[in-house]
Amino acid sequence: MIKGFEEAFMEAQSGAVSLVLEMLEDNLKEIDKIYIYMYQNSNQLFCNTFFSKGEKIIRTNELIEDYLVSQYLKCATDDLKNIIKICQTYEMKCPYEFKLIYDVNNGKFDSEYKYDEVEAKDGIAYVYMDWRSEIGKKISSTMEA
Numbered sequence: 001m002i003k004g005f006e007e008a009f010m011e012a013q014s015g016a017v018s019l020v021l022e023m024l025e026d027n028l029k030e031i032d033k034i035y036i037y038m039y040q041n042s043n044q045l046f047c048n049t050f051f052s053k054g055e056k057i058i059r060t061n062e063l064i065e066d067y068l069v070s071q072y073l074k075c076a077t078d079d080l081k082n083i084i085k086i087c088q089t090y091e092m093k094c095p096y097e098f099k100l101i102y103d104v105n106n107g108k109f110d111s112e113y114k115y116d117e118v119e120a121k122d123g124i125a126y127v128y129m130d131w132r133s134e135i136g137k138k139i140s141s142t143m144e145a
Contacts, residue, residue, distance in 0.1 A: 005090040012086055013111065016079045017102045020049055023072045027063045031104055035135060037128045038080045038098040041117060046124045047076035050132050057136040099131060 020034050031051040039046040049072070051058040060069050080098075087094035095113035102109050120127050 002090045002092065005086070005092055008086045008090070009083065009092075012079060012083045013098070013100055014109070015082070016047075016076060016100060017109065019072065019075050019079060020102075021104075023064055023068055028104060030063060031058060033104060034100075034102040035132070036076070036098070036100040036102075037131055038076070038083075038100070039096060039118065039124045039127070040080055040084055040094065041096055044124060045077050045080055046128070047073060047080055048125075048128050049076070050135075052135065052139055055140045057132060057139070097127075 016036055016038070017034065020036065021028070024031070031053050033052045034049065035051065036049050037047065049060050051060075051063065060072070064072070083098075084094050086092075093115055095115050097114035097118050099112040100109070101111070118124065118127055
């Protein structure tokens, strides 16, 4: 890893989490985890977020007023552009897909990246919704066990 890249890359992702935490303010007690999905290619930028509390998935618009959601999505897209710029600056390959998970209760951060183009016949929003469904099934089965 080029010196400075990893720190800048992680700091930019932390900025995306901080943005969500700021947006939530008074609703932090309503959630256990934050899930941030980001996608980029030469034609498209996409960002969206959802949350979990216990075994329930909570959509952003269930906790946040619409005008704040719009502002958040613009800022999240700016965060994604910043990540792309960091990768370009350090001449590092930028992931196409980012799945970021932040545990509000213990501060643990986890991430998953895809460096290959994502197959999305019906659009990248459906890939996001599939991930949200996958997480919903995962947390439901964890709670039942």
